[in-house]
Amino acid sequence: MAIIADKATYRRTIDNVLSDIRLYFRLIWMQIRSQGQYKADMFVNIGTYFLTTSLEFAAVFLYFANFSTLLGWNVGEVAMLYAVTSIGFGFSEMFGAGLDIFPDTIRLGEFDRVLLRPVSALIQIASSDFRLRRLGRITQGIVALFIATAFLPAFHWTLLKVAAMCIGIASGTILFLSVWLLGATMCFWTVEPTELVNILTYGGRDMLSYPLNIYNQVMQRIFLFVVPLAFGTFVPVSYMLEKSLPFGLPNNLVFASPAVAIAFFLAARAIWQFGVRRYQSTGS
Amino acid sequence: MWRFYLEVARTAFRRQLIYRWANLAGLMTNIFFGAVFSYVIIGLFHAHSAVNGYNVLDTLRYTWLVQSMIMIVLTFGWYDLMLTIRSGAVISDMSKPCDFYWYWFSRECGRDLYFLIYRGIPTYIAGILLFGLGVPGDWRYWPAFLLSLALGSCFGIAYRVLYNAIAFWFLEARGIGTMVVVVALFFTGSYVPVPLFPHWLLVIAQWLPFNALLNVPAEILLDNVPAGTIAFELARQFVWVIVFTLLVRLVIGRAARRVIVQGG
Numbered sequence: 052m053a054i055i056a057d058k059a060t061y062r063r064t065i066d067n068v069l070s071d072i073r074l075y076f077r078l079i080w081m082q083i084r085s086q087g088q089y090k091a092d093m094f095v096n097i098g099t100y101f102l103t104t105s106l107e108f109a110a111v112f113l114y115f116a117n118f119s120t121l122l123g124w125n126v127g128e129v130a131m132l133y134a135v136t137s138i139g140f141g142f143s144e145m146f147g148a149g150l151d152i153f154p155d156t157i158r159l160g161e162f163d164r165v166l167l168r169p170v171s172a173l174i175q176i177a178s179s180d181f182r183l184r185r186l187g188r189i190t191q192g193i194v195a196l197f198i199a200t201a202f203l204p205a206f207h208w209t210l211l212k213v214a215a216m217c218i219g220i221a222s223g224t225i226l227f228l229s230v231w232l233l234g235a236t237m238c239f240w241t242v243e244p245t246e247l248v249n250i251l252t253y254g255g256r257d258m259l260s261y262p263l264n265i266y267n268q269v270m271q272r273i274f275l276f277v278v279p280l281a282f283g284t285f286v287p288v289s290y291m292l293e294k295s296l297p298f299g300l301p302n303n304l305v306f307a308s309p310a311v312a313i314a315f316f317l318a319a320r321a322i323w324q325f326g327v328r329r330y331q332s333t334g335s
Numbered sequence: 336m337w338r339f340y341l342e343v344a345r346t347a348f349r350r351q352l353i354y355r356w357a358n359l360a361g362l363m364t365n366i367f368f369g370a371v372f373s374y375v376i377i378g379l380f381h382a383h384s385a386v387n388g389y390n391v392l393d394t395l396r397y398t399w400l401v402q403s404m405i406m407i408v409l410t411f412g413w414y415d416l417m418l419t420i421r422s423g424a425v426i427s428d429m430s431k432p433c434d435f436y437w438y439w440f441s442r443e444c445g446r447d448l449y450f451l452i453y454r455g456i457p458t459y460i461a462g463i464l465l466f467g468l469g470v471p472g473d474w475r476y477w478p479a480f481l482l483s484l485a486l487g488s489c490f491g492i493a494y495r496v497l498y499n500a501i502a503f504w505f506l507e508a509r510g511i512g513t514m515v516v517v518v519a520l521f522f523t524g525s526y527v528p529v530p531l532f533p534h535w536l537l538v539i540a541q542w543l544p545f546n547a548l549l550n551v552p553a554e555i556l557l558d559n560v561p562a563g564t565i566a567f568e569l570a571r572q573f574v575w576v577i578v579f580t581l582l583v584r585l586v587i588g589r590a591a592r593r594v595i596v597q598g599g
Contacts, residue, residue: 092507099510103517110526116533117386118379184510246360250367258371265378266371 071174078178086183093183100187108133108195111260124262127202128292133260134199135216136284137192139223140256141185147228149179153235163332172327173320176235206292215290215305222312223283229312229319230255230278236319239326251278259284264297271297279315282308339433340441347445351453358453361406365454366461369402373466387530387537393557396471397528399462400553403455404484405525407447408491408548411516414509416499421506429591436496436584443492472556479565483552486572490547493579494519500583503590523548530559544579547572 086093111133115126124132144151153176156162165175200206234248255274263271263285274281275298282305289296290305351358373395380391389397405411416439419425429435462468472480498515501508522545523529529540529550540546551568554560560568 096510099514103514106517106521107526110521113527113532113536114375114379117531118383120382121375122378122381246357247363250364254364254367254371257368261371261375261378265374267374270374 071171074170075174075178078175079181082178082181083183096182096184097187097190100184101191104137104188104191105194108137108191108198121262122265123294125202127199127206128288128294129261130195130199130202131292132262132284132288134192134195135219135288136223136256136260137195138189139220139283140227141188141192142220142224143227143231144188145181145185146224147177147231148182148185149176150228150231150235152180154238157238160332162330166327166330173232173323212291215287218305218308219283219287221283222287222308223280225309225312225316226280226283227252227256229316230280232316232319232323236323236326239330255280275300279311282311336433340437343438343441344445344448347442348449349445351446351449362454362457362461365402365406365458366465369399369458369462370465372398372402373462388559389528389530392468393559394528394531395462395466396468396557397524397530397553399459399466399468400471400556401525401528401549402462403458404487404549404552405520406450406454407484408487409495409516409519410446410450411520412513413495414499414512416496417502417508417512420499420502426594429594435591436580436587439496440489440492443495444488447488447492472558476556476558479569480552480556483555483569483572486569486576487548487552489576490544490572490579493576493583494544494548497579497583497586500586500590503594519545519548522546524550524553528553530554544575547575 108130111129112126114121115129119125121129149156156165156176156179162172162176165172168175230248230251234252237248255278258266258270259274259280263274263281266274271281274285286296286308287305290302293302296302296304376394376398377391380394384390386394416425419428428438431438459468463470495516498508498512501511505511520526522540522543524540529537529546532540540550551560551572555565555568
């Protein structure tokens with residue numbers, strides 16, 4: 052990264068970032084308007100997605116019909132973990148959805164056109180497949196959060212807990228986005244086993260919807276220190292529920308989540324940029 | 336004519352062989368989800384020894400059987416037929432001098448057989464290696480299990496062709512497609528094993544058609560079905576296969592009469 056020498060370059064960097072963000076929302080807004088043209092389809096799609104995710108949530112309750120505790124976590128606590136994970140994941144899926152279809156973009160040679168335009172390739176790709184139906188998961192996550200608190204009579208919100216939750220969801224969004232980005236980056240080298248990324252995205256989401264301490268130590272370490280998705284899910288929820296973290300980590304580690312998330316995102320972006328530089332078109 | 340259908344099935348089987356990497360990645364995904372569910376189950380059973388006659392080993396075996404069979408009976412995200420309807424290519428399949436449904440049925444049989452050999456068996460072996468499952472069931476249950484799995488696959492084919500046929504009426508039906516698959520998988524035990532359902536839901540699940548997909552074969556192999564009722568369970572699966580095959584043929588017949596392809 053370039054060292055910012057003086058005020059003018061600093062200003063220019065800020066301006067660039069701001070114009071990228073403006074462009075991103077403009078591209079998304081175009082897609083929202085086009086999807087809004089087919090109102091019935093849009094509502095059916097949001098509705099079916101909501102129902103699909105609700106069944107996932109129902110599974111949590113079904114497990115607890117016969118069992119009272121999952122290694123010290125009761126139904127309300129697991130439900131809260133599910134809700135926070137789901138909301139963070141939902142935002143990442145909504146904002147970074149173009150990354151999901153990136154293998155097709157590469158295979159069809161459309162990435163060449165993206166590179167020709169004088170705007171950040173990442174912004175163009177991330178905004179290329181915005182789907183309103185993904186509001187279904189976020190809505191469902193918020194409903195799940197209310198249901199979870201209803202099952203936790205002893206739980207009381209404090210300002211710090213609200214802050215921990217917001218930090219957790221924001222960090223979760225960034226972390227899941229980074230994983231989508233890493234998955235897309237893989238396509239520069241191979242377009243074959245891209246389904247493997249689903250293990251980290253959809254698999255990571257399902258896995259982190261349950262307390263991290265039920266998994267074996269290697270998996271726990273991976274999701275804390277290598278692909279730190281736990282910082283957007285398990286760590287903040289443990290703070291909210293006053294539970295201890297594995298490996299004797301301090302509970303207020305949650306307030307380091309944004310730093311971890313941003314560091315991971317920057318690493319993912321560096322790999323992406325390396326990939327873009329060595330990209331050779333598939334040709335036709 | 337059956338020679339033709341056999342050839343269609345064989346071609347579908349061979350076509351699937353090309354996707355070696357995709358299958359390997361899918362295999363890893365099945366194993367990963369199997370492992371996640373296994374840890375949840377082990378964690379839940381920490382404070383309990385048995386629920387509805389299932390101990391922790393039975394439940395783990397059930398979960399891995401489900402992960403092994405899921406691609407055989409009901410593929411997630413299968414829109415092959417729907418896409419031909421959207422592109423109009425469906426008309427060339429409809430004009431073939433064979434029955435449209437049996438054509439797709441044979442294709443899918445070939446695929447199912449592929450997934451049995453290259454996905455199902457490796458997934459279960461991974462479960463054996465990772466969680467010490469061992470080989471389930473008395474050998475006497477194996478014939479009944481295989482018959483039940485075949486019936487489940489026939490039901491799965493009818494079901495997936497049926498929800499794909501929605502595209503004859505709504506062009507973009509993938510959202511609905513995902514939902515009906517999730518509902519079916521939910522009620523056949525792919526999220527939570529059916530034997531762990533609370534009693535009222537268990538009774539409902541057993542009378543839903545989806546029971547025929549994964550739950551019946553898994554329960555037969557795990558010896559959770561009393562020997563006297565195996566015949567009844569198989570018969571119930573068979574009835575669902577007949578009902579859904581007739582239904583899908585009726586729907587396709589209706590669609591065939593109103594399908595118009597835009598030329599040009």
